[in-house]
Amino acid sequence: MTALVEVKGLDKAFGGVHAVEGVSFAVEAGQVYSVIGPNGAGKTTLFNLITGLYIPTKGEIRLNGESTARLEPNQLAERGMCRTFQQMQICMNMTAIENVMLGRHLQLKSNLFTTLFRLPSLRRDEESAHRRAAELMEYVGCGQYVGAEASAMSYGALKRLEIARALAAEPKVILLDEPAAGLNATETAALEDLIRKIADQGITVMLVEHDMKLVMGISDRLLVLDHGRVLAEGTPEEIRQNPDVIAAYLGG
Amino acid sequence: MMNRFMQSRLRGLIVLALILIILPAFLANSFHYELVTQMAILAATVVGLNLLVGYAGQISLGHAGFFGLGAYFSGIATGTYGWPSVPALLVGAILVAIIAWVVGRPILRLKGHYLSMATLAVGFIIAIILNNERDFTGGPDGMPVPALEVFGWELSAFGQYSLFGLTIEGFQAWYIFASVVLLVAVWFALNLIESPIGRALRSVHGSEVAASVVGVNTAKYKSLVFVISAIYASLMGGLYAHFQGFITPAVASFEFSILFITMVVLGGMGSTFGVILGAVVLKLLPQVLADFQELETVMFGLILMLTMIFMPKGLLPTLTAIVSRRMRKKAGGEA
Ligand SMILES: Nc1ncnc2c1ncn2[C@@H]1O[C@H](COP(=O)(O)OP(=O)(O)O)[C@@H](O)[C@H]1O
Ligand SMILES: [Mg+2]
Numbered sequence: 001m002t003a004l005v006e007v008k009g010l011d012k013a014f015g016g017v018h019a020v021e022g023v024s025f026a027v028e029a030g031q032v033y034s035v036i037g038p039n040g041a042g043k044t045t046l047f048n049l050i051t052g053l054y055i056p057t058k059g060e061i062r063l064n065g066e067s068t069a070r071l072e073p074n075q076l077a078e079r080g081m082c083r084t085f086q087q088m089q090i091c092m093n094m095t096a097i098e099n100v101m102l103g104r105h106l107q108l109k110s111n112l113f114t115t116l117f118r119l120p121s122l123r124r125d126e127e128s129a130h131r132r133a134a135e136l137m138e139y140v141g142c143g144q145y146v147g148a149e150a151s152a153m154s155y156g157a158l159k160r161l162e163i164a165r166a167l168a169a170e171p172k173v174i175l176l177d178e179p180a181a182g183l184n185a186t187e188t189a190a191l192e193d194l195i196r197k198i199a200d201q202g203i204t205v206m207l208v209e210h211d212m213k214l215v216m217g218i219s220d221r222l223l224v225l226d227h228g229r230v231l232a233e234g235t236p237e238e239i240r241q242n243p244d245v246i247a248a249y250l251g252g
Numbered sequence: 253m254m255n256r257f258m259q260s261r262l263r264g265l266i267v268l269a270l271i272l273i274i275l276p277a278f279l280a281n282s283f284h285y286e287l288v289t290q291m292a293i294l295a296a297t298v299v300g301l302n303l304l305v306g307y308a309g310q311i312s313l314g315h316a317g318f319f320g321l322g323a324y325f326s327g328i329a330t331g332t333y334g335w336p337s338v339p340a341l342l343v344g345a346i347l348v349a350i351i352a353w354v355v356g357r358p359i360l361r362l363k364g365h366y367l368s369m370a371t372l373a374v375g376f377i378i379a380i381i382l383n384n385e386r387d388f389t390g391g392p393d394g395m396p397v398p399a400l401e402v403f404g405w406e407l408s409a410f411g412q413y414s415l416f417g418l419t420i421e422g423f424q425a426w427y428i429f430a431s432v433v434l435l436v437a438v439w440f441a442l443n444l445i446e447s448p449i450g451r452a453l454r455s456v457h458g459s460e461v462a463a464s465v466v467g468v469n470t471a472k473y474k475s476l477v478f479v480i481s482a483i484y485a486s487l488m489g490g491l492y493a494h495f496q497g498f499i500t501p502a503v504a505s506f507e508f509s510i511l512f513i514t515m516v517v518l519g520g521m522g523s524t525f526g527v528i529l530g531a532v533v534l535k536l537l538p539q540v541l542a543d544f545q546e547l548e549t550v551m552f553g554l555i556l557m558l559t560m561i562f563m564p565k566g567l568l569p570t571l572t573a574i575v576s577r578r579m580r581k582k583a584g585g586e587a
Contacts, residue, residue, distance in 0.1 A: 051465055053465075072469070073461070073464040073465050074467045076465075078467055081465075085462075090462065091455050091459050091462060091463075093457055093522065099462075101448075101451060103466045104448075105451070105466050105467050108448040110449060115448075115449050116440045116443055118446075118447070126446075126447070126448070169466050
């Protein structure tokens with residue numbers, strides 16, 4: 001069986017800075033796969049490479065066996081990859097639910113003709129997209145904002161809204177970059193439940209997170225990055241006992 | 253929620269229609285009608301431009317170029333070659349759409365000032381061509397344009413028509429026609445905005461990365477909205493030419509492009525009814541301040557700057573916000 005996401009010898013340099021260097025790993029379908037490491041380790045850069053926002057300096061990424069080298073982010077989305085951002089990317093010029101409906105973009109077939117005349121077929125599609133988006137907002141726990149502008153939402157709710165938007169695209173694999181950052185303990189616990197629910201649906205989850213309790217509890221495997229390089233890779237148990245990790249990162 | 257939203261969408265259109273119906277009661281003479289008809293044509297143009305600027309967040313400082321191309325294509329096709337008006341308008345729009353697509357693909361990769369400069373250059377080039385191709389366009393002196401002819405029915409500002417048993421003057425007929433055109437232009441724009449395509453356009457403005465990771469081909473949508481706004485400009489340019497009966501390359505000029513952008517910014521970027529108000533205000537202003545004729549462009553530049561600094565959301569959204577705040581305060585006070 002080929003891995004869902006396979007990374008081989010990946011390199012990304014910004015000028016002289018090697019943000020990611022010689023990174024290889026594989027994520028099997030259905031796993032919760034976490035990437036941890038100190039700030040500046042290259043985690044976000046790795047996610048940006050995988051989702052096609054950055055072009056690798058060297059190395060290869062395969063999604064479902066297909067090389068992603070020439071694919072734009074929107075083409076990767078067509079192949080079932082979606083993500084959230086550490087620096088939240090919400091369209092503040094839209095309502096909350098429109099942000100989630102945007103996630104239905106690939107599911108909604110529309111042409112200019114049905115759009116300009118707002119034909120019944122378009123209205124039906126829009127209504128069902130609206131319903132689905134409302135369900136998803138409920139699902140991720142920001143249902144109370146269904147009628148709100150995105151700009152009126154709290155930080156924690158916006159983070160969930162981003163997840164709802166990604167889920168609306170019906171991804172095979174979802175990448176979450178520090179979803180718990182800035183959340184309090186209760187919100188973090190709720191987030192953990194949410195990630196479990198997502199994984200239980202059969203969606204592969206890739207997670208960058210600093211909260212060790214959350215990461216260790218939820219992950220099938222972990223990748224530890226340090227200065228762009230792989231420090232360790234394995235199950236939570238293996239990582240916990242890895243002497244390099246203990247020395248360098250967990251602080252022994 | 254959805255229902256309420258759709259109702260509010262159409263409510264704006266209905267209010268606009270009512271205003272257009274009531275307005276003639278305040279119009280005293282043919283000059284007034286002429287002014288309002290021009291307003292309607294320019295308003296429809298900026299409703300289209302607003303799709304690009306206000307909703308998709310992409311600037312164009314050369315849109316008068318497309319307006320001018322539409323105007324001259326209609327003028328030359330009907331005047332020089334004797335085409336009927338409707339095919340001339342449509343073929344002109346198709347040609348402009350192709351030009352906008354070809355030009356838009358590369359320049360819409362640019363952002364901010366670079367995009368401004370590139371669109372500015374497109375406008376300049378078109379204006380220069382219209383100035384220089386004397387054989388076709390009459391050069392800087394301009395050219396006459398025959399009256400609009402819709403399926404064998406000639407619409408001239410100087411004619412007389414009978415409608416539902418009433419005798420109406422040509423300028424009144426033009427007013428009615430331009431009003432219907434504006435309503436249709438607004439209706440299409442509203443339908444476009446409230447659709448998957450419209451969301452994709454707005455997401456390009458809101459967050460291009462967010463759009464791309466959920467599958468929006470942002471380059472494609474930028475080109476699409478550039479083309480749509482150019483089609484609006486071309487069609488309105490063609491109508492403008494027929495209405496005026498005479499055009500000069502000024503319709504494609506930098507000053508005209510700035511006028512369009514100022515209408516959008518002043519009225520309210522991303523507000524379809526706002527930009528109509530912008531068109532009305534900026535068309536009225538020179539009438540009120542007749543003494544400032546030669547300073548017109550300077551004045552528009554000043555308005556543009558002041559609006560961006562003090563009223564970045566634009567006239568209508570700012571006014572609406574003030575009114576709704578007042579009303580909420582009142583409601584709160586009573587409770
Ligand atoms: N677009 C960029 N341009 C230049 N340097 C960058 C860019 N993105 C990240 N870096 C650098 O790459 C390194 C890794 O950053 P990042 O991937 O954001 O780390 P992490 O997400 O693990 O905190 C940092 O040194 C950062 O400054
Ligand atoms: Mg990061």
